[in-house]
Structures are given as C-alpha cells and as structure tokens.
Amino acid sequence: MPRRPIPSEMLAVTLGRYGAPVTTGRLPVPSPGAGQVLVRMAAAPINPSDLASLEGRYANRKELPTVPGIEGSGTVVAAGPGLLPRLLLGRRVACASSPDAGGTWAEYMVTSASLCVPLQRGVTLEQGATLLVNPLTALSLWDIALHEGHAAVVHTAAASNLGRMILRVGLEKGIPQVCVVRRPEHVSALRALGAEHVLVSADRDFVDRLRALSHELRATLLLDPVAGQGAARLLQAAPAGSTLIVYADLSDEPISVEPRQLFFEDKRVRGFYLQEWTSGMPLVQRLRLTSRAQRLLGSTLASRVRRRLPLSAAGEGVAMYQDDMGAGKVLLAADPEAVPLDGV
Helix, strand or coil: CCCCCCCCEEEEEEECCCCCCCEEEEEECCCCCCCEEEEEEEEEECCHHHHHHHCCCCCCCCCCCECCCCEEEEEEEEECCCHHHHHHCCCEEEEECCCCCCCCCECEEEEEHHHEEECCCCCCHHHHCCCCCHHHHHHHHHHHHHHHCCCEEEECCCCCHHHHHHHHHHHHHCCCEEEEECCCHHHHHHHHHCCCEEEECCCCCHHHHHHHHHHHHCEEEEEECCCHHHHHHHHHHCCCCCEEEECCCCCCCCCCCCHHHHHCCCCEEEECCHHHHHHCCCHHHHHHHHHHHHHCCCCCCCCCEEEEEEHHHHHHHHHHHHHCHHHCEEEEECCCCCCCCCCC
8 A cells, every 4th residue: 555645734633721622723744853753643542641631730731732642543654863763664553642742632743752662463553542541551550469469459430441441450360359430320330340349439338338348358459540538538448558559630639648547557658650650661571561451452451432533523522521431432533544433
C-alpha cells in the first residue's frame, strides 16, 4: 500500500483555557526533532487523567493553547535524528504525549521516540490506543501487591475499565479481593466477572462490612483512585499494618488521616504515578511489562469501548465520559480507516 503524503495541516482538538470546553480546528502538522517521531494517529481514549488535565489538575500543566490527550495509537510516518526514531519509522505504535508538546487528540502528533511502544502482530490499533495507561497500571499495582506479600486487596472504582482489569488480574492470580463501587447496579456486573466480595460505598453499613471483610481476608493493600473522604474511610476500616496506595484523585478532595492510625496501627499512605514508576525501571523490565500487557489486551486487560467518535465530536465525548465513566471508554478516532466510527 503506498504511503500517504503528510499534509501541511491537520484536524486537532484544542484546549484554550483550563476548565473551558475543548474546540476542534486546523493546525499545522508538527515536525519531529532529534529523538522524536511524527505519529499519524489512529485513535485516542478519554481517560480520567485526561479530564484532570483539561481542568489543570494533572502533573504537567502545558502552555496553552494545547492539544489534549495523554495516550493513543498510530503509525510512525516521519522520524527525527536518532537511532530509535529511525527504527520506529513505519511501525504501528502505542504512544504517549510528551510533557512539552501537543497531545494525542489530533490527526498527527510529535512525541519522543522513547514514549512509543511497537505493537505486536495481532494487536489492533484500537486495542493499542488504550495500552499504556490502564493495562500497565493494573499489572504494576499487582506487581507491588505480590512483591510486598499482601494476602488480599481492597480496590475502589472497581466498575471502571481499570477496576475491572485489576479484578481480572487478581482472579487469575487467585488473590482475594474486595471490590468497592459507587452504584448498586454495578454489583451484578462485577459478580458476573467472578468477583466474590462487592461493596457499595453509599450503603449505611459500608464501613462496618468493609472492616469485617478486610480483617477476615487480611486485606492489607488498599488501591484507590478516588481520594477524599472515601480514602479515609478505607484506611479507617483496614487492619493494622495496611498500606493505602492512591493513584488518582477523582474526587478532587484531600485525604484526612487520623495520626493515631499511622503511629499506633502502622498504617501508611503513599502515591503511585505510572510515568514515574516505569521511568525508574531498567529498559528490559519496561519491555517485559509492555509485552505482558499486549499479550493480555484481548482478554484480561481488554477495554470496554462505549463509543468511537470523530475528533470533531471531542466535546460531546468528554461530556459523555464524564457522565458515566463506568460505562466504557470513549475513543476519539483520528483515522476512521484504522478505527471505524460508531457515528455521532
């Protein structure tokens, strides 16, 4: 198949002010510099981290206006100077945006070659679009659980895409889990996946039931992307010696911890940031992690996709995902030939 010419302009989603609605328009196609590649984007998801980024609450506050989007997939169509960029030329990749450049919600994106992962044969561009955030987080959190020897795990937002991945990985490893959800209708869905213990955080007896289960199972690892008062209740119910890992702040609220829990009960609170976690790994370990994730993309680490929308409907997609993040991913398809649309 002949290569498509690279145009001078592209369609891209733009954020002009933090907290404001996104818009879509024409921008110049960027050129890769040293160590960089130009990716013709196929698709990009809307993740909770993207919502935080749109509000200016993510780790990297980019100079505005900017193109949003943290991860996605596509094909490397141009390479800047350097060995790795040249090796990636023509390859299908999962990719993350650079902290100092535009994001994945565009027809083309320049990023560091080191932020691209070549896709294995049999992995589709749609699957590759959601490879880097949720699957790597699920595997990494379970690696921590196993390394630290926790007998059981409590995890919240369990009905989300990532929550379901954490559940399925844990089931394969045979480690007991307590799944916490916000809505009663999510209980039957998780039980159908094999979850034995599912609690609804809005129930009056939630803390009492969580305390009983946590102590019975010796669930000393708590995985939480919500933060706020919910995280404080998790720690309150947990056995002595428990560790709370906070890996997002969906509530946008601080966590209030009783000091006595820290020094009398030896409870700990720490954070997990995937980019920092993986950047500290040796290259061989990172490659093994991404290879494991790709092998499981069609099963254990599969993402449920709710809608596939064009870039021009990004605003609608953001609103749809914000309304119910547990209903599945919203994908922005930059290349409908690679990832067909569901319609607007």
